[in-house]
Structure formats: C-alpha cells, structure tokens
Amino acid sequence: MDRGSLIADIVLAKDEAESGVDYSPRTGARCPWCGARARIYRTMPWDGPIRVRYHRCEASGCAIAALGVTIKSIQEDKT
Numbered sequence: 001m002d003r004g005s006l007i008a009d010i011v012l013a014k015d016e017a018e019s020g021v022d023y024s025p026r027t028g029a030r031c032p033w034c035g036a037r038a039r040i041y042r043t044m045p046w047d048g049p050i051r052v053r054y055h056r057c058e059a060s061g062c063a064i065a066a067l068g069v070t071i072k073s074i075q076e077d078k079t
C-alpha cells in the first residue's frame with residue numbers, strides 16, 4: 001500500500017469514527033480501523049430511540065488508537 005492511499009484510508013476511518021458507528025448490545029462498537037471492540041468511556045442518556053456512546057480503541061498498532069480519535073457509536077432502539 002502506498003502512503004497516499006494509506007492516509008486516505010485513515011482519513012476514512014477517522015470520518016467514520018467521528019460520524020458514528022453502529023452499537024450492538026451484544027458486540028458493542030467496533031473500531032473502524034482495526035475492528036477491535038472499542039472501550040466505552042462515556043454513555044449519553046437515551047434521546048428518543050437513539051443512544052450515543054463515546055469509545056476509544058486501545059489496540060496496539062491501530063491508527064485510530066495512535067491518533068487518539070474518539071469513536072462515536074449510535075444505538076437505535078428498533079422495538
């Protein structure tokens with residue numbers, strides 16, 4: 001992988017982390033870069049059918065973890 005496309009991929013993963021990934025009650029939120037389960041550090045109250053959480057990836061060698069990017073997750077109550 002050349003450097004330009006690596007950077008483009010990191011930017012894409014960072015955008016995904018900031019705009020919000022899906023949260024599953026079973027598997028939690030996955031880091032958009034490395035796929036590891038991201039640790040929750042803040043859980044917001046339910047806002048209608050939506051609950052937002054903030055996570056950090058702690059995997060070694062992960063670009064999102066190295067950059068200290070916050071991963072936002074969105075849980076939607078579909079019941």
Ligand SMILES: [Zn+2]
Nearest residue numbers: 031034057062
């Ligand atoms: Zn990661």
